[in-house]
Amino acid sequence: MNRLFLSALALLLFMTSSTRGxxxxxxxxxxxxTQIIKELEDSDYWIRHDxxxxxxxxxxxDGKLDRMHVSVTRPTQTDTQSLKLPVIYNSSxxxxxxxxxxxxxxxxxxxxxxxxxxxxxDAPEIEREGTRPIISKRHIKDWLPRGFVVVHSSAPGTGLSxxxxxxxxxxxxxxxxxxxxxxxxxxxxxxxxxxxxxxEAYWSSGKxxxxxxxxxxxxxxxxxTTGVEGLEVIIPVAPNTSYYHYYRSNGLVRHPxxxxxxxxxxxxxxxxxxxxxxxxxxxDCHIRDELMKxxxxxxxxxxxxxxxxxxYVHRIQGVKAAVLMAHAFNDWNVVPEHSIRIYQALKKNGVxxxxxxxxxxxxxxxxxxxxxxxxxxxxxxxxxxxxxxSKSWIVRExxxxxxxxxYPEYPHPWAKDVLFYPVAGAPQRGSLQLTPVEEPSTExxxxxxxxxxxxxxxxxxTEHRLIYTTPELSEPVHLSGTPRIKLRMACxxxxxNLSVWLVSLPWNDGKHSKxxxxxxxxxxxxxQNTKSIRESExxxxxxxxxxxxxxxxxxxxxxxxxxIGLMIFSSDRDFTLHPTPGTELTxxxxxxxxxxxxxxxxxxxxxxx
Numbered sequence: 094m095n096r097l098f099l100s101a102l103a104l105l106l107f108m109t110s111s112t113r114g115x116x117x118x119x120x121x122x123x124x125x126x127t128q129i130i131k132e133l134e135d136s137d138y139w140i141r142h143d144x145x146x147x148x149x150x151x152x153x154x155d156g157k158l159d160r161m162h163v164s165v166t167r168p169t170q171t172d173t174q175s176l177k178l179p180v181i182y183n184s185s186x187x188x189x190x191x192x193x194x195x196x197x198x199x200x201x202x203x204x205x206x207x208x209x210x211x212x213x214x215d216a217p218e219i220e221r222e223g224t225r226p227i228i229s230k231r232h233i234k235d236w237l238p239r240g241f242v243v244v245h246s247s248a249p250g251t252g253l254s255x256x257x258x259x260x261x262x263x264x265x266x267x268x269x270x271x272x273x274x275x276x277x278x279x280x281x282x283x284x285x286x287x288x289x290x291x292x293e294a295y296w297s298s299g300k301x302x303x304x305x306x307x308x309x310x311x312x313x314x315x316x317x318t319t320g321v322e323g324l325e326v327i328i329p330v331a332p333n334t335s336y337y338h339y340y341r342s343n344g345l346v347r348h349p350x351x352x353x354x355x356x357x358x359x360x361x362x363x364x365x366x367x368x369x370x371x372x373x374x375x376x377d378c379h380i381r382d383e384l385m386k387x388x389x390x391x392x393x394x395x396x397x398x399x400x401x402x403x404x405y406v407h408r409i410q411g412v413k414a415a416v417l418m419a420h421a422f423n424d425w426n427v428v429p430e431h432s433i434r435i436y437q438a439l440k441k442n443g444v445x446x447x448x449x450x451x452x453x454x455x456x457x458x459x460x461x462x463x464x465x466x467x468x469x470x471x472x473x474x475x476x477x478x479x480x481x482x483s484k485s486w487i488v489r490e491x492x493x494x495x496x497x498x499x500y501p502e503y504p505h506p507w508a509k510d511v512l513f514y515p516v517a518g519a520p521q522r523g524s525l526q527l528t529p530v531e532e533p534s535t536e537x538x539x540x541x542x543x544x545x546x547x548x549x550x551x552x553x554x555t556e557h558r559l560i561y562t563t564p565e566l567s568e569p570v571h572l573s574g575t576p577r578i579k580l581r582m583a584c585x586x587x588x589x590n591l592s593v594w595l596v597s598l599p600w601n602d603g604k605h606s607k608x609x610x611x612x613x614x615x616x617x618x619x620x621q622n623t624k625s626i627r628e629s630e631x632x633x634x635x636x637x638x639x640x641x642x643x644x645x646x647x648x649x650x651x652x653x654x655x656x657i658g659l660m661i662f663s664s665d666r667d668f669t670l671h672p673t674p675g676t677e678l679t680x681x682x683x684x685x686x687x688x689x690x691x692x693x694x695x696x697x698x699x700x701x702x
Contacts, residue, residue, distance in 0.1 A: 116174055120240035125477025126465040127239040134238045138169045143226035144292045145253075147281040148271040150264050152249060152256035153372035154379070159249060159256035160286055161268050163275075164228040167242040171296035179300040179472035180276055181236045182244045184269050184316075185309040186364035188229045189252030190222035198362065199354030200391065203671045206588035207631075210391045216362035223252065232304070235461060241468070242296060246272050248312065250367045250376055255286065257368070257376030258361050260385070261315075261336050261403030269316035273301050277323035299323050300472045304464070306330040306456045307427060308364075310419075311405075314435065317416065318408035326471035330419040330458045334431040337400035343642045344622025344629060345590060346394040347668050350425030357403075358385040394619055396626040409438045415445040415480070417467050419459050422647050423608045425615075426455040433575070433646040436503070445480055448503050450648060451488035452609050459486070460495040487648050490609050503648065504574030509694035513687045515561035515659060515680075520554050523561040525659060525687070527695060534682040540589065540663035541674035550611070550660055551600045558662035559680060562598060563698070570651045570697050574690025576614060579641040580661065581684035584620065585677040587631040591618045592665040595644060595687075596658040597651050609649060613657070616644035617668060637681055659687050 121128040132138075145160035152159055170176050192198075198216040223229075228245040237243050249256035249268050259265055274280035277299045283289035301324050303313035310332035317327050333339050340356050341347055348355055361381045368376060388399035401407060416439055420432035432448070439446040449459040458464065463486070470479040483499035492498070513525040519536040541557045549558040578593050595613040621629040623638050632638065651657060663678055664671060691697050 162253035177298040186248035186251040189366040219366040266315035304328040320411040335404040342617040344619035393629040508573040508690040540676040542664035542671040562656040562658040571692035576644040581681035
């Protein structure tokens with residue numbers, strides 16, 4: 094009886110093994126894209142394992158090189174057929190959990206400008222999530238059935254990865270570089286976080302592509318700046334490319350949309366899920382307290398070497414991988430300049446790059462067919478012509494995100510800067526005209542953070558903002574590029590917030606309003622930083638200063654019948670610090686103008702006959 098049972102079991106195991114080991118053609122490519130292979134779809138036949146990859150740094154001070162926790166999901170055919178496949182790699186500090194929605198430890202935005210911020214509370218402990226060997230399941234169903242191995246890793250100081258979070262800086266580039274080196278046969282992998290047996294990536298073809306969204310999109314760019322061999326292509330989605338541009342704006346302390354009171358030390362606490370009690374305390378002391386809290390400077394908001402080291406535009410010369418940037422024009426968390434500035438720098442350096450932009454909020458990858466063409470070309474070597482595709486892909490208002498419109502470049506080649514000059518009208522609305530103001534003219538507003546920007550834009554009568562509008566548009570106007578404001582202002586105090594919104598009126602306050610209906614773009618600046626964002630100089634009350642800065646990049650169609658409005662105010666309740674209301678700002682209209690990148694130039698604003 095036992096013999097019969099064992100014989101049947103052996104036959105079943107043989108048949109199962111034969112099915113799992115059946116030869117399949119990998120990849121299958123059609124119309125320049127890898128296709129889903131039926132034999133690779135069943136997750137029961139995937140091989141999953143994890144390991145630790147050794148880096149070149151020791152952040153947690155234990156005298157040993159830190160190791161990153163890595164998980165691998167691959168087709169069983171990598172063993173049964175000895176296949177070597179390209180890798181889709183995703184790294185994150187979020188995989189093991191965060192402090193979640195607890196906002197009790199954020200900085201209090203209610204403070205006077207230039208003062209030391211009030212002390213904040215300690216962050217709660219993170220309850221680590223996840224079980225071995227799976228760090229994450231993201232991207233697996235999309236790419237493994239198409240013939241790719243999918244790899245995940247936890248960032249330094251998170252999950253089962255050793256070290257400390259540095260929130261930018263060298264280690265967040267060197268950690269994924271170490272994993273890529275291991276995938277390409279140059280690095281060291283082990284079965285355990287300490288000691289352990291060597292692990293080789295014998296199933297890797299040595300060609301790696303990276304993707305991810307937000308922080309997970311920052312890490313591919315960080316890795317690419319190292320120039321690591323084998324990283325062929327990256328698709329960063331809404332990446333944070335400069336922590337200064339995330340937490341500051343033109344010398345001003347500015348919080349990311351939806352996260353009032355957050356700063357770089359807060360983000361450290363938000364993700365620091367790794368390490369034991371001893372190494373965690375070491376990281377908190379040396380990285381968070383002695384470095385971040387000491388250098389982030391919530392008093393002046395100035396740029397310094399600490400922020401410079403966390404700005405990837407200064408490392409862009411190292412990028413060799415092809416880059417498909419993806420972002421949204423209405424992302425007020427990681428604002429669109431993060432991708433636009435990198436895209437422009439990559440073009441200048443001759444890197445193969447394209448840009449996908451949509452009209453939504455934070456996140457939103459390119460269509461999977463677009464990503465597929467990129468991965469198929471750069472990881473499988475398929476000559477599908479992706480490098481000759483249009484440089485700019487923009488989802489137009491009302492269109493599905495899977496249906497972007499092609500443009501030869503961003504900004505649109507036909508866009509020209511058009512200057513608009515404000516004409517007095519406070520406390521109601523003034524006008525915007527195409528000719529300079531000839532007579533001296535000033536208008537005054539009073540700061541009050543109690544009123545939201547939305548409320549100020551809709552107000553018919555208020556002393557808390559100045560607003561100037563064009564006539565109703567006789568035809569749709571296409572804006573493409575980066576608006577810029579130049580104004581002359583005086584203040585009755587040594588410091589003030591300065592906020593500028595570009596809006597489309599009348600305001601659509603209906604239940605079905607879209608994100609593109611009214612807020613065209615925004616910008617913020619510290620008037621104390623007129624000379625340099627590295628140097629604040631207290632304002633002399635009553636003295637006029639020239640302040641000039643970019644608003645956020647945009648590409649938007651403003652509908653016929655709307656008016657384009659320039660709104661100038663002080664504290665932006667959702668983004669800036671909240672000083673005591675009452676600061677008085679005076680704007681010299683004769684020396685103020687708005688530059689708008691208009692497709693077709695001034696011809697778009699000529700009145701109908």
